[in-house]
Amino acid sequence: MLRRFHHVFFGFAFLLGGGCASISGPGPEPSDADAATLNYELGSRYMLQGHFDVALEKLNKALSFNDSFPEAHNAIALLYEQTGQETLAEHHYRRAIELDADFIRAKLNYAQFLCTHGKPTEGEKQFLAVATGSPVDSADVYEAYTGAAVCALAIPDRKQADAYLRKALELKPNDASLLYRLADLSYGEGEYLKARAFLQRYHASAGYSPESLWLGISIEEKLGDSPLRRQYTQMLLSDFADSDAARRVRTK
Numbered sequence: 001m002l003r004r005f006h007h008v009f010f011g012f013a014f015l016l017g018g019g020c021a022s023i024s025g026p027g028p029e030p031s032d033a034d035a036a037t038l039n040y041e042l043g044s045r046y047m048l049q050g051h052f053d054v055a056l057e058k059l060n061k062a063l064s065f066n067d068s069f070p071e072a073h074n075a076i077a078l079l080y081e082q083t084g085q086e087t088l089a090e091h092h093y094r095r096a097i098e099l100d101a102d103f104i105r106a107k108l109n110y111a112q113f114l115c116t117h118g119k120p121t122e123g124e125k126q127f128l129a130v131a132t133g134s135p136v137d138s139a140d141v142y143e144a145y146t147g148a149a150v151c152a153l154a155i156p157d158r159k160q161a162d163a164y165l166r167k168a169l170e171l172k173p174n175d176a177s178l179l180y181r182l183a184d185l186s187y188g189e190g191e192y193l194k195a196r197a198f199l200q201r202y203h204a205s206a207g208y209s210p211e212s213l214w215l216g217i218s219i220e221e222k223l224g225d226s227p228l229r230r231q232y233t234q235m236l237l238s239d240f241a242d243s244d245a246a247r248r249v250r251t252k
Contacts, residue, residue, distance in 0.1 A: 017150035020035035032065045032066055033065070033066055035062075035065045036062045036063070036066035036069050036072065037062070037063035037064075037069075039058045039059070039061040039062035039065065039072075040058070040059065040062040040071060040072045040075065040172075042067065043055045043056070043058030043059035043061075043062060043072070043075060043076075043079075043161075044075050045059075046058060046171070047059075047075065047078070047079055052079060052082070052083060052161065056076070056079055059072055059076040059079065059119055060076070061107050062078045063076065064135075065188060067135045069099075070097075070099040070100040070103050070106065071096070071103075073092045073096035073099065073106075074092070074093070074096040074103065074106040074109060075095070075103065075243055076088075076092050077089045077090075077091075077093040077096065077106075077110075077113075078109060079108065079112055080092065081137040086113075086117055088136065090110075090113065090117075093109060093110035093113060094108060096110075097110060099148070104105075104130060104134065104140050107126060107129070107130050108130060108144065108147065110124035110126060110128070111123045111124075111127045111130065111144070111148075112147055113149055113152075113198075114126060114151075115127075115150055115151040115154060115202055116148065116154075118154070120151040120154035120155050121151070121155060122147075123147070123151040123154075124151035124152060124155070126221065127144045127147040127148035127205040128144065128148055128150060128154055130143075131142040131144035131145050131167075136151055136171075137171065141171060142168050142172060145164045145165070145167045145171075146164070146168045146178070147165045149161040149162075149164035149165045149168070149181070152164060156229055158188065158189055159189075161185060162185050162186070162189070164169075164181065164236060165178055165181055165182050165185065166182070167180065169173050174201075174205050175205075176205045176206035179198050179201045179202035179205060179206075180199070180202045180206075180212065180215075182194075182198040183195045183196075183199040183202055183213060183215060185221075186198060187215065187218060187219055187222075190222075192222045192223050193223070195219045196216075196219050196220070196223065197226075197249040199212065199215060199216055199219060203216075208235060208239070209240075210236060210240040210243035210244070210245035212244065213232045213233075213235055213236040213240070213245060214236065214245035214248065214249070216228070216229075216232040217229055217232045217233055217236070217249065219233065233249060236249055237249060237250070
């Protein structure tokens with residue numbers, strides 16, 4: 001039932017750790033550091049636009065001017081990851097972190113890379129290092145625990161994934177995505193009353209969707225033929241009649 005629980009792959013602007021600065025016009029001959037920054041900004045912008053070949057050219061040029069530029073290493077690692085060049089991606093993630101031990105964005109990106117490229121145990125450790133080494137109320141801790149949950153599921157260790165999601169929920173008690181994931185995970189673990197409670201909190205926070213109603217129907221079937229099951233079914237068939245979930249209900 002965990003088919004709906006996927007780690008959201010963040011947009012490049014977020015993964016890069018900030019927006020690109022404006023690029024100035026003609027002026028004095030730039031220093032190597034200035035030229036590296038200019039090419040990094042251009043490369044990041046081209047990457048955001050999906051022009052990966054030009055982005056790669058600019059990011060490589062940035063590193064040719066300044067190989068000790070952690071943001072450029074992080075950016076080119078993302079680009080290599082996106083284009084399936086895993087060895088190069090890992091090299092540049094490691095280089096970014098080596099250059100700046102406090103570069104949390106690169107650490108989170110590297111942890112996600114490990115988790116989604118066959119090394120979930122290592123990814124989990126990297127996420128936990130960020131979670132335990134950052135201010136408890138920071139967005140980095142929330143992201144680290146949700147990432148660690150995805151790694152735990154890939155191991156697989158569903159109970160540990162549940163524990164990480166609950167830690168993230170402590171930071172954002174009304175986060176609809178977390179509530180849904182916990183409902184789905186609890187259902188998969190056979191903890192149907194917990195699944196019901198999390199799903200009801202999700203509905204209170206985010207409203208209804210075809211998939212949430214389908215999950216609700218599935219949960220209520222395990223708990224018996226309840227009025228809530230009939231309510232979910234009616235809502236699905238009337239409000240989302242053209243959805244795949246409604247078609248699944250009609251063919252059961």
